[in-house]
Amino acid sequence: KAGVTQTPRYLIKTRGQQVTLSCSPISGHRSVSWYQQTPGQGLQFLFEYFSETQRNKGNFPGRFSGRQFSNSRSEMNVSTLELGDSALYLCASSLEVPSGGRTDTQYFGPGTRLTVL
Amino acid sequence: LAKTTQPISMDSYEGQEVNITCSHNNIATNDYITWYQQFPSQGPRFIIQGYKTKVTNEVASLFIPADRKSSTLSLPRVSLSDTAVYYCLVGDMDTGRRALTFGSGTRLQVQP
Numbered sequence: 647k648a649g650v651t652q653t654p655r656y657l658i659k660t661r662g663q664q665v666t667l668s669c670s671p672i673s674g675h676r677s678v679s680w681y682q683q684t685p686g687q688g689l690q691f692l693f694e695y696f697s698e699t700q701r702n703k704g705n706f707p708g709r710f711s712g713r714q715f716s717n718s719r720s721e722m723n724v725s726t727l728e729l730g731d732s733a734l735y736l737c738a739s740s741l742e743v744p745s746g747g748r749t750d751t752q753y754f755g756p757g758t759r760l761t762v763l
Numbered sequence: 764l765a766k767t768t769q770p771i772s773m774d775s776y777e778g779q780e781v782n783i784t785c786s787h788n789n790i791a792t793n794d795y796i797t798w799y800q801q802f803p804s805q806g807p808r809f810i811i812q813g814y815k816t817k818v819t820n821e822v823a824s825l826f827i828p829a830d831r832k833s834s835t836l837s838l839p840r841v842s843l844s845d846t847a848v849y850y851c852l853v854g855d856m857d858t859g860r861r862a863l864t865f866g867s868g869t870r871l872q873v874q875p
Contacts, residue, residue, distance in 0.1 A: 734804075753809065
């Protein structure tokens with residue numbers, strides 16, 4: 647079974663521009679989460695989507711947004727890019743199992759390396 | 764959200780057992796403990812997950828004491844390819860409530 651795929655793998659933008667990153671989850675997985683990883687802040691949660699609805703959101707400004715499509719694929723968008731947005735953006739998918747003591751492991755993609763100049 | 768504390772780095776030699784301990788004093792009742800491994804320029808890879816006592820799979824063991832305020836990832840007989848950053852993650856894994864923040868991770872360097 648193919649893993650989580652993210653496109654593009656590398657991206658260079660300039661300040662003020664906007665960017666859209668794409669994530670295709672593992673087949674059958676319905677939940678997609680996004681994370682930002684930087685050397686200074688580590689891995690930080692951005693948001694989580696399930697059934698085209700945002701379920702959870704981390705502490706990021708409104709410039710960061712996302713969406714999920716009916717096929718579970720997800721995109722995240724960052725508008726008005728700042729130098730501090732340079733990071734590795736990771737997408738993770740999970741199966742969405744019922745609660746009641748069971749857990750839902752996340753599987754990560756390789757990430758998109760965004761550089762803002 | 765539960766905050767985790769891990770050693771910044773550890774060194775080991777091939778064939779040795781490595782134990783990485785994570786502290787999570789404010790773990791909540793519903794929180795699970797998950798460990799991930801990350802290589803440079805790759806996404807984190809799931810290693811093991813547990814709630815209490817001991818969990819073992821084909822690559823690692825996870826020891827969790829009764830108070831659950833800490834946990835220890837045990838890697839038996841490490842090899843050079845185990846050189847990576849290891850993250851302890853504590854959070855409510857039930858769907859609908861997940862908003863996970865990783866700790867700073869432990870950089871493991873395995874030498875020949």
